[in-house]
Amino acid sequence: MQAPDALFGLAEAYLDDLxxxxxxxxxxxxxxxxxxxGKRIRAVICLATAEAAGCEPEAALPAAAALELVHAFSLVHDDLPALDDDDERRGRPSAHVAFGEGVALLAGDAxxxxxxxxxxxxxxxxxARELAEATLGxxxxxxxxxVGDHEDLADVHRLKTGRLFAASVGLALWVADVPGPSQLPWRAFGEELGLLFQIVDDVLDGDGYAERLGPDAARDLARDAAERAHSALEEIPADTSVLRAIVEDLVVRTA
Amino acid sequence: MQAPDALFGLAEAYLDDLxxxxxxxxxxxxxxxxxxxGKRIRAVICLATAEAAGCEPEAALPAAAALELVHAFSLVHDDLPALDDDDERRGRPSAHVAFGEGVALLAGDAxxxxxxxxxxxxxxxxxARELAEATLGxxxxxxxxxVGDHEDLADVHRLKTGRLFAASVGLALWVADVPGPSQLPWRAFGEELGLLFQIVDDVLDGDGYAERLGPDAARDLARDAAERAHSALEEIPADTSVLRAIVEDLVVRTA
Structure with missing residues (x-):
């Protein structure tokens, strides 16, 4: 089993040569x-899931890269003045600042x-079907x-962040040929991982769940999600040690 | 064989109920x-090609609709202020005028x-592979x-309009299970049809080819493309009468 850092390196090299x-x-x-x-967290989850499910992580690289491209598309469009109007992304000028709005719009499309x-x-x-459905979500x-419809913050997050996280696990299952009925605990894990990531992100940024519930309650929520993620992994008859490490690494970041 | 009007009706009903x-x-x-x-010309070409290639046009409806959705996506994004900044489309306020830029941007993505x-x-x-490649082109x-790189106007058009037209034929061939080697004359037809459509469009709008060559020379170019489209159709051992009618209908529009 390759450690998250090694999988990150694989994804990075694949994207560089793409x-x-x-x-x-x-x-x-x-x-x-x-x-x-990017941190390539979606790619790492995809590669780690594929390896845990019994296939070479290399076989999952196109899927892992596809997830990162969808994530990058969403960031480029979100940063545009018509949406969040963010001039900075990952410590650099965002795409529309660097290339102009028209080119950035087309870059996202492409x-x-x-x-x-x-x-x-x-x-x-x-x-590809799972990717399309996750992207639409x-x-x-x-x-x-x-549109400011934040009545149920959990709904916004489940869609906006959670769907692509769940698909990071889901795409790997298809690549590794895991049959439908055996996918259930893996998918339960993917759902909890997406929620966990979102809460951690909110705690670090002081918004979303952290703003609504306070940082301590948000941290409790993260711990609950991590526990449910671990429980899901326990139901999987495979070496899921790397996926467990990814969960732990996320929880530690809120501490 | 169903006439273009009947195929238009099929596409329209499918999109309405989608x-x-x-x-x-x-x-x-x-x-x-x-x-x-929309005029649904891409959908009609797809359905007519599928029927000429021996399958029920109804089987090609999802492909035909997919082509219309890609076309609609491209119009919504092209109309945005960051690109062509067009306030009107099909005689109505364009999507960003009616719904705001943010919602229009997301509508295109979706x-x-x-x-x-x-x-x-x-x-x-x-x-789906052919659709992805055509969309990227x-x-x-x-x-x-x-970026104003119009040195070779034919290149811009071949990509911007031609690729989705060619794919309108191409997707139908996959739906109708036409094997690779037999696809060649169909595909040659699709290329010429895309060029023909673009020239006709330019003649009607007085820009592009019509502006560069003058309307008469552009009309000659259209007739040449139509002739090559007919020649390609003659090589196909099938009833391509509806496709021939579509070509003729386009030529007549420039007269």
Missing amino acids: ELTRDLGAQQQSMRYALEG LLAEAFRLALTYPTTAP MIGGQYLDI | ELTRDLGAQQQSMRYALEG LLAEAFRLALTYPTTAP MIGGQYLDI
């Missing part, structure tokens, strides 16, 4: 810019389409977020 | 708005993701267009 569609021409520069500097191209390199439609969450 | 992803919530309204009022969801309802990855053309 050939984008030639017809995109110089548009590729803005796409690469938007892809740089990242999304390239993500599907990658997910479609597998022999069945299942990985994510956009639904983003919509709730901008 | 269930969008539930998680999109009220975002669906802006998506439906953006879908309304239309693209829904298009993949539809293309992924087929048993193989082929239709289209975005590459849009990029050339906005």
Whole structure:
């Protein structure tokens, strides 16, 4: 089993070498810019899940990269003046500041389409179908977020962050050929991991759950989610030690 | 063989009844708005090709709708202030004028993701793969267009308009299970049809080819493309009468 750091390295090298569609021409520069500097947590979860489920992590690299491209697409569009209007991302000017709004808009579009191209390199439609559904859920969450419909914060988060996290596990299951009924505990794990990540993120940023519940109650919520994630992993007859380490690493960040 | 008008009716009814992803919530309204009022030429070509290639046009409806969703996505994003800044589309306020820029941006994103969801309802990855590649080419053309790199107008058009037209034929071939080597004359037809459509559009709008070459030379170019489209159809051992009628209908529009 490869440690999260090693899987991060695999994902990073794959994204560095990724050939984008030639017809995109110089548009590729803005796409690469938007892809740089991520933590690759979705890719690492995908690769770790694939290896735990019994396949070579390398086989899951196109799926892992597809998830990172969808994530990058969502950040580029979220940062645009029409949405969050953020001038900075990952400590650098955001894509529209660096390349102009028009190019950034198209970069996001192209990242999304390239993500599907990658997910479609597998022999069945299942990985790409799961990616499409997760992306649509994510956009639904983003919509709730901008129209200010935060009545149920859990709903916004479950969609906006949770769906792509759950898909990070889900895509790996298809790549590793885990049959439908055996996927259930893995998927339960993916749901809790998404929630855990969101709470941790809110605690670190002092918004969302942390703002609504206070930091201590948010930390308790994170611990509960981590416990349920561990319980789900215990039901899986496989070496899930790396996935357990990923959960622990997230919990530690709130302490 | 169903006439273009009947195929238009099929596509229109399918799009009217299309269930969008539930998680999109009220975002669906802006998506439906953006879908309304199109000529459905890409859908009609897809359905007519599928029927000529020997399958029920109904089987090609998800593919035909996916093409229309990609087209609608591209219009919504093109109309945004960051790109062409068009306030009107199909005689109505464009999506961002009607719903605001943020919602329109997300509507475009969601239309693209829904298009993949539809293309992924087929048993193989082929239709969705072709859709992804065509979409990426289209975005590459849009990029050339906005950075003002019009040295080769034919390149911009081949990508921006031509790729989705060619895919309208291509997706139908996969749906109808036409084997790779037999696809060649169909695909040659699709390329010429895309070029023909673009020239006709330019003649009607007085820009692009018509502006560069003058209207008469542009009309000659259209007639040449139509002739090559007919030649390609003659090589296909099938009843391609509806496709021939579509070509003729386009040529007549420039007269």
